[in-house]
Amino acid sequence: MVVRNWSFLFALVAVLSVAAFLYAPFSPDWWLPNPHSAPGHSVSSMGREIDLLFIVILLITGLVFIGTQVALVWEAFTFVDQLDEQGKPKRAASYFHGDNRLEIVWTLVPAVILVFITIYQFGTWARIKYPSRNPKVPPLAEITARQFQWVMRYPGPDGRLHSPDDLILINDLHFVKNQPTLIHLKSSDVIHSFFLPQFRLKQDAVPGLTIPVWFDSDTAGSFELACAELCGWGHYKMRGNVTVHETEAEFAKWTSERIGEQNRDQLDLATDGEAR
């Protein structure tokens, strides 16, 4: 009888696995695709699409997981070899080599599901990544990753990048709520990866390439920017701040303040030099 207990071990692990995923959405500390009120929920339009996709795949794979584990545990329980008093098996094993119809069924059904998932997600992928589908707006900033910081270059009052009035900041990304925002992503040394966890957005910054990336946000507030690609010994601390402004005016105010600060600093430095 004791040999049957092994089936309980497999059952235990399967049950705990499912339980962990069932519990996770209800704990703000555990889980990102959680209700809108919880901290860490997704704030971008693409983030909601990706979370939905995640949940669809989670449901499908979860059902498959439960199905296979139930079958496995049930088999381990039912078909375990039991011996009678003489040490002879109580029951003989069945003798068959397979079943063509079954093979066809369990080939075609997963195939249909997989093709469904592929087609279902394709629109999201194209919307996010195809350069032709990028929002037709001038770039908010050019972001150049380097060991171990993000250099943000915003166009100054003239609205053009790479002109003398550009605003250059480190690790500080600002943009406006509910506006599709485009950036140009670059790297000046090794490969980095531009990762906005709460926007579900990730794009490698590759030296030698300028990659357009777009995102938006439906929530004003501050978020985090992470480097997701190993970029050297300081990779872990390559963190940036993201601030989403409520209104265009707020963003403009912030920009002019920062530009003022940048100019004043340079002027001060210059006059300091003269004074000496």
Add this chain to the structure above:
Amino acid sequence: MTSQVETSSSAPVGHGQGDDHIHPAPRNMLSRYVFSSDHKVIGVQFLSSGLIFFVIGGLLAMALRWQLAWPWKPMPILSRMLWSDPSLGYQMPPEFYAKLFTMHGTIMIFFVIIPILNGGFGNFLIPLMIGARDMAFPRLNMVSYWFMPPAMVFISYSFLVEGGAPEAGWTSYPPLTIARWATPGSLNGQTFWLLAVLCAGISSLLGAINYLTTILMLRAPGMTMMRMPMTVWGLFVTAILQAFALPVLTSALVMQTLDRVAGTNFFSPTGLAVANAPAVVGGGGPILFQHLFWFYSHPAVYVMILPGMGMVSDIIATFSRKPLFGYKPMVYAIGGIAGLGFIVWGHHMFQSGMNPAVGATFMLSTMMIALPSAIKVFNWLGTMWGGRIQFTTAMLNAVAFVAMFVIGGLSGIFMAASPVDMHIHDTYFIVAHLHYVLFGGSMFAIFAAVQYWFPKIFGRMMNEPLGKLHFFLTFITFNCTFYLMHIVGMHGHLRRIADPTVYESLRNSGVTNMNQFMTYSAFALGAAQILFAMNFFWSLAFGPRAAANPWHANTLEWETTSPPAYYNFARIPVVHHAPYEYSVPGLEVDFLPQTKPLPPAAMLHPVNS
């Protein structure tokens, strides 16, 4: 290469073709046990060196877990000995953390799983299972093993060079790896990493050529391809993957080596300047390396799992006392995995800046490769259905392989969906996925295989109760260690970061507690492996003598003595039927060895489906 071909081909061709000429074993101890051309000795050499490196790779993982659970807290005792100095308060330097995961990944993949599954069991089992006296090219086989020790020396020595071990991850993406001043490990350690992986690669390549030739040319009379055990099929398809994909990695590693030592410009973009070093001419492309790397390293994932799948198929059929369900679909599924395996590599690069339309194509092929994996799982379940399941340690590990492979396979679908991959790429979700496949899959297959074939390899039985205890602890602690990684990964916990608390979202008690729980579990998982080592060595010395066929299995290796003689078979066996004829109605016993002609009373079902 050429001289090997020369010598072996001048020997009589086709040992397996009923030629009963028996070579005497070499008398010299050196050529018998060290520089041996006997496939069984070479198999044991691969197995033992792999297990030694398993210990090293595992210890590196323990140190990793310590830092993740308690960032910057000095490790008791070890921190003073190994990496740090008083001026740092014995903290682990961040670059050392990078060295740890780089070396953990490299060692586990190139020095543990591939050598054990392919080098160890591949060498030992292929000639025995197809009824041959030895490999087609025994001396080439020896050369294949002796490319491993230099690789091991290179990879170990890299810890000692200036700058220390490489720290660019096992994926070794340029330009981090080619700019010498980009990070301490890229100063010198990376060159040794490249040499080590090149040597290990040549070893695998020579082995693959040998395996393919042996399986195709030296099968015993009656051993048609469709009568081969699944283990041989797994190793056969693995060898195809190695032969066709590995040379591309070799070329990529050669180019990276030249970028480092000869100043070539393959993977550096125009005017690349890293860490204030002078700019190089450049003109090349970093993404190209990723393509070439994954062109091998994705098939390498199947290299690490297909032999395990084959072995698990054999073990499940044996201990269910039932024919394998759907032999032919299983073979086609392995073939399908191999075929599709060559055209899915791009799914590692969805966020790398690759062309998104090409990415969409890779997404489709990646989804499709889930199909043969699913078919295999269903067939294993079908095999157990209606059987008389004997829960030996080998069987338990094999069933665990199936259960864990289901998790690893299903979590792969999330990554195959490229929009979802945008979020989980380079997070702990990936770490969970790959450990469910490589530990939950490959390592459980290795545990099962060691337990199952130990009697054949060493002539002694392993201890069952100790084995079961090891299995129980490993299975529980493995899941405790890796399951929650899915959840922290979805939470945005990046991989390869030395300190998660840098990020506000990872500083909360939930993530911290999970990290600490995973670390405790990992320590327990590591400690549980001591039982395996104890069982291994105790059984080696004191285990009860094994009979020729202790599991009442059908395949050919059980038809010779345990351990097999130097020449494997006194007479080359003649194969009469498929390998999984268990519980045939009308027979006295519940197994029917492949060499035994069918008694007139019994009738076999055709192995159709």
Add this chain to the structure above:
Amino acid sequence: MTTLAPPLNSPSRSSATVGLVTPGKFAIWLFLATEVMFFTGLIGSYIVFRAGSSPRAYSNLYPPATDLSRTRDTVGIVIEDAGPDPDKVAFELVDAHVVGGAEEAKRLMDTAPHGVVGGLTNDKAADLVHKIEVASGHARIEPLKTQKWPLPYDDLTNPLAINLTAANTFVLICSSVTMALALAAIRQGKRLKSSMYLLATIVIGSLFVGVQVYEYNSLMFVHHYPVGISPTGHFRPDVSLFASCFFTMTGFHGAHVTAGVIALILIFLRSLVLGGYSAQNHAPIEMVGLYWHFVDLVWIILFTIVYLI
């Protein structure tokens, strides 16, 4: 798949193993398939690099990969002949401050007829050409031309000598035919003749390697090349992506030829031994032959895509 197994107990019809599978032959073909993949890694990289190279990566007046955005309006001069007294021309160059010093000017004289001085205004270039003519040298004004990749016969960006290598290609083809004849001879049992053909293959193969070593030596150490090829004057693996590709591909091919020559020497020595090979037993000659022809085949491709295109 099952048909791959050798026929059981088939009477060995003839001495020829052509058309019959032996483990050795299967393995060597498999090895060649892996070699195809290895060279795919190298040649494929070359193809995509070349196709994707920036249209302004190479120019006739500046080193490879120079940022040309600020040099659009400049021209250069090409010193075609330093004349009977190169020192006088060199003096003019130093005097006009277009070269760093006497040594650099001297090197530029060595580069003639392709001595390039770039970054000049139109007026200065005309002036300088005039001065050089006066110093009885000869120079011409060269406008800035940019290109994706060094083209063949373009002396200002491409250092490769096509005539020499075309001849060397023929040399390797000759070695392939002697190799084929060596195999044909041993199949008829003509051992001495076969050995002689093997020896010829070794000699011709070594000649190929020798010419390649000569070419490498002149590229890397002997010749001075104009600045559009290399900022240092020598053509070495690090000077441009083109150089990296060239040296890696031809270098690995050369290593394969060298390995082939060594293998050929081994089987040649064995063929001299009585009973080394015979009409019935000559598999090593066939296998080394297959390898040798494969290496020849790779060279045919390399010569075409690296030198001629």
Add this chain to the structure above:
Amino acid sequence: MNHAPDAVAGVDHDEHRSPYLRAWAALAVLTLVEYFYASIFRDVLGVLVIGLVFWAAVKAGLVGWFFMHLNQERAWVYLLIGPACLLAVLLVLAVYPDVAMQPVDGEAPNAAQALKTGS
């Protein structure tokens, strides 16, 4: 070249030898053709590439077909070489968009860019 001393040979001898010598002659001629083709069409890149790749393929085919005895081998050789060639083409095609079709930075190379950013 390398005519063996016994130039007078039997019929079967010539049967073995002549295809090699003819292939050799064809290869020599094709090398010359390539050489002159390349010097004639040196400025017409499309014609140059297509023509030269064609000639090179013919030459490679001659080496394989006659010297490597592909004319006498059976299907198994093609089972080994075929997939390798297929994968080779596939790899180059898959890599092509990412390396060869990336937009070239219009402004300036990266190093200069970094300098500007820093200034």
